[in-house]
Amino acid sequence: MLVLTRKLGESIAIDDHIKIRVVQIKGKQVRLGIEAPKDTKIHREEVYVAIQEQNQQSASVPADKTRSVAKLLKP
């Protein structure tokens, strides 16, 4: 992993099109501004972790569970 030190207001450029700037430092929190092409996906890491967890839990559903939910939903 590349580790860089930046001061408030300084930026990092990734490739030719992505710029990440330190916008604010307050206690333990750092606010980052990200400039990137519209097509670039930018998510907090937690989003990916939450989706992975959701996938894991979904994969453990037994077949009779969906059948019983289907019956439960019938009027």
Added chain:
Amino acid sequence: MIISTSRFGQVELKQEDVLTFPEGLLGFGDLRKFALLDDPNDEIFAWLQSCEAPQIAFPVLEPELFAPQYKATLTKSDMEALKLSAQEKARYFSIVTIPDDPTQMTANLKAPVVVNVEARTARQCVLQDNNLAIREPIFTKLQQRVVQNPAVAIKNQSSGIDVATKLNIVKEAGL
């Protein structure tokens, strides 16, 4: 071809029933081949079954069944990975989680499984829209859907279930 599944036993598939996920799914990066199975004993869900790991299968639903206004915007890289020429050609499925109490069931709207039916390619696309929930409660919404239109099986109200393969069990699980 015949694949083994822990839920349904041995299931017969045609080669064209197999969907390729070039990057796998989040948390399941090693699994690249899945089939969408339509279980005739269940009027609501389809299953995204791994062809490589018998125990891995996800219940899925089309989001339009519980979120009629659902609109996904794919990025250029999503489109390229899916070999999609137009966004309208994509079919969407939400992965569903059903806890012990089924009224607490949720669907993932933030990261739908997007299928290019023609190319048999699929991808779990993480959408940028921050209003989409990873765990959207859906029980009540599905219930309303059933109440509104009780005569029609919920599967027949969806447009994409034809993407799924009718479950053809060769040998039941546990036999």
